[in-house]
Amino acid sequence: MEKLSLSCLDERAPTDRAVPSVPHDGVRIRVCYAGLCYLPLTNATPLRKGCTGYRNGNLFEGFEISGIVESIGTGARQSDLTVGDPVAVFPHEDVICQGYADYLVVRELKNVVKLPASISLAVGAMLPTGGTLAMSAVIRCRETLANVVAQKGHCNIVIMGAGCLAHWLIRLLALSNSAIRDRIHIAVASDDWEGLKIARTLGAEEVVLLDENCHEEVLAERLRDSFADGVQMAISLCPDERLQDRAIRCLDKGGFLVVPSGSISGDFQNGKKQDLQVLAAPCGSVEILRTLVRTIADGEGLQKNHPTYKVYPVETSQTVFDDLQLCSRSERAILKFQASHPVVW
Template sequence: MPVECLIPDDRLSKYPPTTPSSRMNRVCKQVSIESPATVGMSKEYVFQYDVMVPDVPALGARVKVMCAGACYRQRSASVSSTSSTCSMGSDSGLCTTSTSNRGLRDSSFYPGYEVAGVVESIGEEVETSCGIKVGDHVIVYPFDECPPGYAEYMSVPEINFLVKIPDEMSLSVAAMLPSGALWALNTVQKAEDVVRRISEEKGPEGMCHILVVGTGGLALWALRLARYFFSEKQHRVHIAVACLRDEGFCLAQESGKVDVIQWNEELYERILIERTKDACHGQVDVVIDFGTTSRSLNRSIQCLSKGGVVFLGHETADRLLPKFSRKAEEYGITIEPVETGTVEQLKELVDLVHSGKVQPPPHSVFPAEEASEVINKLCKSEIPGRAILQFHSSAQ
């Protein structure tokens, strides 16, 4: 039985043991995905196992997984404090062979950090006042001890890692929220302070220019959230999006009210930078860069005005900051890492989506049994937006 399904032994001391009544002696399906970059496209890299259904933690719950977003993380990465190629959908460049788009990771990948499901059991030591009960529709906050790998049932060690969602909210939409969308929300909210400062410096007639780089799920969430937090709040803000691929160009256009710039990687950097500045009416003030390459960050820096800020995922920043810190100082700009976000922000995100204030990006739902075909399509950029795997068709 793969150990991925269970909390490792060195973490058991953090949580009270399960009680006999919480044990379930049956098996469930689990899907694990290895990196195609490591094992090669010609070999199997999607595996399905029969594993034991996890026990119910005394202070937590067991969730029947209904939907899970296509989400990839490094084996050694911290879940709640790092970025990932999760939510990037078909724009992630996961298996591309182009030398200009090699943003793929070489270690094993595990999916399953974006989970929506139904509470199947609750631990015996959970307070009845917690607000969560059996049968509730929930999403799982991506905590550090989150067991990697898709499985039909998931053990959640603490009840406060569950966020209740309205019964009428689509579980496939909800599955997009816990990781990628949450990270995008945290990024936009951090950018809000910068936008406010720049708007004050430029005065009532000034315009703050924001550039969102990428058109995968992360960038599309950021684009929608930025339009809500900035445009809807009457900030004088101009939003542009830089696409890395043609299909991303079409997706960004669907959002409307934004200028779209195509960053064709075959062109010279000077041409791409000039094209970006032309579309943004000069240098930009804020860059939200969901790219994972040195080339993307280098281009973003050269598009920024003095005093500007580029926001990167924490993991990407850890890798690229040593290389670009001196250049950022020379240009008078700031590179700011952004972590995933908090449980409270996840609750806020649920409210924004459920109320219709923020529309989710396009997504497609596939049976979990088709995981291998789905990953192949993602590798070939044949799925626009997000890919969601469905484990059960009914909450019963």
Template sequence: MKAMRLVAEGRGLEAMSVDFPPLSPSSALVKVAAAGVCHSDLHLISGSYDLGDGRKLSATGGGAVLPLTPGHEIAGSIESLGAGSESSGLKEGDPVVVYPWIGCGRCRRCALGRENQCEGAQRFLGFMQDGGYAEYVFVPNVRYLVNAEGIGAPQAATLACAGITALSSLRKCQLQPLDLVLLIGAGGVGSTAVQIAKKTTKARVAVADLDDWRLEQASKLGADYVFNTSKIDAKDLATQLKRVNDGRGADAVIDYVGTPRTASLGLRLLGHEGRLVLVGLVGGGMALPLPVLPILGAEILGNFTGTLAQLNEMVALVRSGQVAPLVSRSYPLEEANVVLERLARGEIAGRAVLVP
């Protein structure tokens, strides 16, 4: 079968022909209909995350063996099932979205159903095991397949990373009715988060971004307040947030960008007992004004993707029409390198998906 594979870090993907992996009990082979192209793929290909001060963090914790097929946002149909998968209720031909954040299955996080935070030998598809930039993907256990009936494959694919990241990061804010949450970055994940917040909480949603067109889109999706941070400085933004929040800072801020500038801004805008959730992985380091955290009783949390249960929840939210998935544009699988380059230049709106 055809696959676009990473052969050496820092280089473009190569078109290769790979053998079908043998099916083992309870496993599944999925025929890929769409594979989302995510910013994390850029980190995987470059090999690292930027920690600031010239320091780097390996993108796979040393767990990847090259060549590797990237792609962790995968939707398609079940091609074949291993023995013992009958109890799953799924059958060959069913449309599915794949949960790619597969853990070791033995550590405490995995036992708690939070495999995306596995502290053992992670088996994330598209990072440590072959992913969806291919005609077929091997899934070690049928339990990682979620029935995606009624949702188009390009839309379903984006739920496995962008969708559950939006849901999980919002949950971490523990929003109460009338709370004010500020979302920094109105790209694909941020705009999904606007919809989830408006449909599943009674909180008010503010959005900050550098682009007016993204802010207009956020308003259409239900954002209560939008701020263009290329036109307003941090001090004025803090004043405006307090004006709409009874004199308090934001009850929660989610940073979907993840630069020193956005994280510092988020911290500065927090009110008492506010939560700053860091999601974006653009990278860098920041100086922390230490007394601010104890005085505000504030918290800083991180969020990396979401759980299998949250993927099921996202599929249900989309199927019920409460949340519209990212706007997607499809490209042939062979154009993976072109799409990745365009993503790196910030030229992709919504989510691009590769179609084998």
């Protein structure tokens, strides 16, 4: 079995690796699809010893995996898994250190989530990090949304960024708050016009194309003008302090800022002066991944209108990776592994 690594600096030649043995109490999975995206070094969390990539999930070899259960260990405890089941794998520590591989071993069965027939394996490769973080944010703000709607009759939300996270948020906010869906209004703000067009097709009522050369206060004013009756909630799931600060500036007094846990900007002192409240969303868990899978399976709209993605052969991975560094691809990149061409990254 070959090993192939991606590099920001150069292309690396494949190396041979043995097919891993089936764990006594776990499973071996034949990888079919793997999510791939890129995060600039300036915003990345530090590398973890013994692992390849960045722990926040944007660039991490083997972080978003879907495939087929190929073998189950003889000592595995009873579960709902059988050989041949389509699954997504939650990126637990023992999984992410293996990198992308034709075969992946998972020792804890709870980290393997069975996919229903309504979710393709390609979509399954978008769920373990991006989709799960978006689901976590939606769960975190659900009660607050209901309270704001009860008090004001509506809730206007600005989502910062127009990538895959924003696209997940648009659909999940609607599906997870169906009782008040018509009173939740969403605007998406970004300098990515292609991403904004996708956001519009997924249900965003307003899209705001931002010019990054403008002063921050000018951009904040543009965001506030998205809704005549103000902005009650802003969601910024990207690890970018500038976007968080921009979200703070556009919010009404007493508004709510939704960010991932542990990523609150140092500029949040500005928010305290405006009487803002922070809703910190956990980065995700296998339980939230299971909730996401159920939400998609039960929501016909999300099955038909999931975030846009494009599948590429694993042989073209370095080219795709290079393009992502240049931000020249707007769809989520999914790598397809061929059973006849074993590769490990």
